[in-house]
Structures are given as structure tokens and as C-alpha cells.
Amino acid sequence: MLKSAETFEIINLSKSEAGFAEEIKKMGGERILECIQCGKCAATCPLALAGFSFFNKRVIHAILNGLKEVLLNDISIWACQSCNRCTETCPRRVDPFEIMMAMRRVAVRKYALPATAIKGIKSLYDVGHAVYLSEAGEPRKKLGLPEKPPTTVADPEALAEVQAILRKTSLATLGIIPMGEFGIFGI
Amino acid sequence: MKVGFFIGCNIAFNRPDLEQAVRYAFPALGVELDDLEGQSCCPTWGTMPSIDPVGWYAVGARNFAIAEEKGVEMITVCSTCYGSLAKTTHKLQTHRETRNRVNRLLKSIGKEYRGTSRIRHAVYYLYDEIGPEKIKALIKHGLERLSVAVQPGCLSLWPSEIHPEKEADIFHPKILQELCELLGASAPPYSRFLDCCGMGGMRSTDMEKSFKLVERKLVAMKKELNPDLIVTGCSSCLIQFDTAQEFLQNKGKINFAIPVLHYVQLLAVCLGAEPQQVAGLARTPVLHVLNKIREG
Numbered sequence: 001m002l003k004s005a006e007t008f009e010i011i012n013l014s015k016s017e018a019g020f021a022e023e024i025k026k027m028g029g030e031r032i033l034e035c036i037q038c039g040k041c042a043a044t045c046p047l048a049l050a051g052f053s054f055f056n057k058r059v060i061h062a063i064l065n066g067l068k069e070v071l072l073n074d075i076s077i078w079a080c081q082s083c084n085r086c087t088e089t090c091p092r093r094v095d096p097f098e099i100m101m102a103m104r105r106v107a108v109r110k111y112a113l114p115a116t117a118i119k120g121i122k123s124l125y126d127v128g129h130a131v132y133l134s135e136a137g138e139p140r141k142k143l144g145l146p147e148k149p150p151t152t153v154a155d156p157e158a159l160a161e162v163q164a165i166l167r168k169t170s171l172a173t174l175g176i177i178p179m180g181e182f183g184i185f186g187i
Numbered sequence: 188m189k190v191g192f193f194i195g196c197n198i199a200f201n202r203p204d205l206e207q208a209v210r211y212a213f214p215a216l217g218v219e220l221d222d223l224e225g226q227s228c229c230p231t232w233g234t235m236p237s238i239d240p241v242g243w244y245a246v247g248a249r250n251f252a253i254a255e256e257k258g259v260e261m262i263t264v265c266s267t268c269y270g271s272l273a274k275t276t277h278k279l280q281t282h283r284e285t286r287n288r289v290n291r292l293l294k295s296i297g298k299e300y301r302g303t304s305r306i307r308h309a310v311y312y313l314y315d316e317i318g319p320e321k322i323k324a325l326i327k328h329g330l331e332r333l334s335v336a337v338q339p340g341c342l343s344l345w346p347s348e349i350h351p352e353k354e355a356d357i358f359h360p361k362i363l364q365e366l367c368e369l370l371g372a373s374a375p376p377y378s379r380f381l382d383c384c385g386m387g388g389m390r391s392t393d394m395e396k397s398f399k400l401v402e403r404k405l406v407a408m409k410k411e412l413n414p415d416l417i418v419t420g421c422s423s424c425l426i427q428f429d430t431a432q433e434f435l436q437n438k439g440k441i442n443f444a445i446p447v448l449h450y451v452q453l454l455a456v457c458l459g460a461e462p463q464q465v466a467g468l469a470r471t472p473v474l475h476v477l478n479k480i481r482e483g
Binding site: 028046047049050051052075078079080081082083084085087088097101104105108113114116117120121124128129130131132133136139140142143144145149150151152153154155157158159161162164165166168169170171174 | 197199210227231232242267298383385393396399
């Protein structure tokens with residue numbers, strides 16, 4: 001489903017989606033209309049440096065042109081480092097970081113997210129950590145640390161709290177991951 | 188002095204030797220660590236921030252609530268945790284409606300965000316709270332004749348507007364460099380100093396592009412400085428620089444290996460820690476450098 005935007009040679013503006021920028025505003029990219037496409041964000045962006053098709057400036061440009069499908073079919077937004085160089089440098093206080101996040105929120109609602117993201121989300125729900133290695137107990141023990149860190153992985157009640165919060169967010173209505181009440185301590 | 192230790196996923200599960208370094212270095216500097224039992228993920232960018240902002244802030248606020256109950260601030264050695272929790276603080280302290288929504292969620296689990304704690308980056312905490320003089324006085328092994336390439340990491344720097352503790356010139360950071368120099372090392376500038384390491388969302392999305400960034404930076408370090416060590420303030424940079432080199436060597440892209448440490452690991456060894464304990468999980472060999480430091 002997600003493919004490189006390099007396959008789109010011609011962009012058909014008549015197929016653009018009206019109201020896309022408004023949707024982005026509602027999803028957190030509140031100042032997108034302040035963008036003047038000056039390119040300061042692109043000049044600092046690791047995505048641009050690494051050769052991704054859609055870095056901050058081009059994502060904003062595509063949104064302003066209503067090109068939702070183009071962005072939904074491109075992986076770049078998920079490679080955003082959240083480094084905030086763009087937000088630091090933007091002369092119009094657009095906060096391009098928030099626009100990248102808003103675009104992800106739109107993509108998630110169309111189920112256009114990579115498997116690695118789903119894995120992290122599932123792990124956050126199941127154990128309270130987006131990154132989790134079940135085999136970490138042995139190296140921890142060898143270093144003289146308890147096998148489980150003093151976090152949600154060692155505390156069923158704490159994990160239940162995190163899960164209770166997550167079940168009251170839009171994650172619960174999206175159905176991206178199974179959200180039972182068990183996690184690693186169940187069954 | 189007491190502070191909550193916000194551990195973070197990558198440290199707890201990927202690099203617990205860094206966790207051990209924190210547990211050694213801070214008490215050695217007179218700072219007692221609180222475990223903040225029941226803490227969770229910050230949460231990181233690819234999870235709730237990419238789905239539901241209120242859910243993001245609520246998971247973060249729950250972590251703050253744990254610290255508030257204990258009356259402590261939190262420190263982290265992970266710049267992602269720092270960035271996510273700092274953005275949470277900023278939002279909750281500047282946006283009343285979001286804060287109310289978050290507190291309604293927290294109320295259902297018997298918690299409340301009051302805004303009395305904050306997240307502090309270990310590097311700034313060392314510099315601002317403990318101070319170079321005190322660190323210097325407690326050093327057992329110095330780094331004389333050692334040269335390091337400094338890798339500050341993104342999220343401890345930007346966006347500076349939301350960080351109470353920051354560099355004087357945000358695009359010319361100096362603090363990590365100064366912290367290395369006070370241990371006795373030289374930490375000269377190099378051309379790609381501010382480049383991103385390529386970890387994070389980029390590495391999980393496109394490893395080839397991610398490794399292209401780290402390769403370019405490694406080559407600049409090697410050519411311009413030929414350093415004994417790469418020293419970073421961020422656990423993600425640590426993992427990227429440490430694990431990418433083996434891969435790049437196998438691919439024939441680089442023909443060198445530069446040992447990589449988080450600053451707190453290096454500090455722990457200078458304060459007397461056993462190298463194996465605080466840096467034993469490095470993939471790019473580092474113990475030979477650390478053992479030499481201990482021998483003086």
C-alpha cells in the first residue's frame with residue numbers, strides 16, 4: 001500500500017481534496033496556512049538530506065494543494081525524526097513538526113501506516129513500552145540489574161493504568177491493535 | 188539531592204549498561220535516584236503522538252504524576268524521552284483545555300497532573316545542577332591525551348523555545364563539548380557536527396537511507412578528527428553509531444571502527460566504575476579504551 005512517491009510523475013490537481021488543510025489543522029497542524037514555502041525547514045531536514053520524497057516543505061505544499069492520496073501513498077512522513085530543527089528555524093512559526101504529526105494522524109485513520117509503527121503501538125499497549133525486548137532479562141541480570149526494570153513491565157497495576165488511559169483514546173476506536181485487558185500478565 | 192530516574196525503553200531493554208552507568212554516576216556525584224516505580228514509555232513519536240495528541244499527553248502526564256507524588260524532578264539520558272515529555276509539559280502548561288482533558292483521563296486511574304515536576308536532560312542536569320567544578324573534583328581517572336568527536340543529539344536542543352535549560356547559541360551547542368573537556372579530553376569541532384545520526388523513525392522506515400546519514404557523519408569524524416571515541420548525549424545516537432559501524436564495515440562502506448559512548452557512561456568510568464558494568468554491551472569494541480583510561 002505504501003510506495004515511493006517517485007512513481008507519481010504527474011500530479012493531477014483536479015483530483016485534489018478540498019478541505020485537506022482544514023483537516024490537518026484539526027489534527028494539530030494549526031498554523032499550516034502561515035507557510036510561505038520559504039524552504040528554511042527543508043534546509044535543515046534530515047529527510048531531505050537522506051533523499052526522502054516528501055520532507056517538511058513538500059508535505060506542507062502537498063497538503064495545501066489537497067494532494068491527500070499522494071501523501072497517503074508515500075512512506076516519508078513515517079521517517080520523520082521528530083528532531084524539531086524545522087520548528088526551531090521556521091520564521092513563520094508554522095511548527096512543521098506538528099504538521100508531520102498531523103499528517104500521520106490523518107494517515108493512521110486511513111490505515112496507511114507501516115508495520116513497524118503498528119508493532120511499536122502494540123508494544124506500548126501490551127507492556128507499556130514502545131520498544132521492548134523480552135530477552136533483555138539475561139543481559140540485565142549479568143550487569144547486576146533486576147531482570148525487569150521498575151516500570152510497567154514489573155508492575156501489573158501500573159500497566160493496567162496505562163492500558164486504561166489508552167482505551168479511552170482514539171486508538172481504541174481505530175482497531176489497529178487488539179486491546180484486551182490482559183497484556184503480558186494475562187492468560 | 189534526589190531526582191527521579193526516567194529510564195526509557197531503549198536504555199532498559201537495549202542498553203541496560205547505560206542504565207547501570209546512570210545508577211553509578213549520579214550517586215557518585217551525590218545525587219540519589221528514585222526509581223519512579225510504574226513509569227512507562229514517554230511515549231515515543233511513532234506511537235500516541237502519531238495517533239491522538241491527548242492520549243500522548245495523558246501517558247506522559249501519568250509519568251509526571253508519579254514523580255509529583257514523590258516530590259522529585261525527573262532526569263533522562265534519552266533525548267527522545269526528553270523531547271516527548273518536554274512537549275507534554277509545554278502543552279499542559281500553556282493549554283488549559285488540553286490539561287483538563289488529560290486530567291479527566293488521569294482521574295479515572297486515580298492520578299492527577301499538577302505541573303510540579305519536570306523532565307531534565309542528564310547533560311544539562313550535570314552542567315547546570317551539579318556543575319563542572321564539582322564533577323572535576325570527584326574525577327578519579329582523567330582523559331588526558333584522548334580525543335573525542337561530540338554528538339549532541341537533536342531533541343535536547345530543539346525546539347529551544349520550550350526548554351528552560353538550553354545552549355546560549357542553539358545552532359552552536361557547546362555544553363557536551365565542555366563536559367568532555369572537563370574530564371581532560373580534547374573535543375574539537377568538525378564539519379558535520381550538527382547532522383542527524385539517522386536513528387529513530389528514519390531507521391525503522393528505511394535502513395539504507397538512515398545508514399547513509401550515519402556513514403557520512405562517521406567519515407567526517409574519522410577524516411577530520413580521527414577520534415579515540417564518539418561521545419553522545421542521547422541513547423538513540425549511541426545505539427545508531429554503535430550498531431551501524433559493524434553493518435557498514437560488512438558492506439565495505441567504512442574500514443574503521445570508532446568506539447561510541449553515552450557521556451554518562453564515560454563519566455561513570457572517570458568516577459571509578461568498572462567498564463564492563465557500564466559499557467559492556469557495546470557492539471563496536473570500547474573496553475580497550477576504557478581500560479586504558481583506568482590505567483591512567
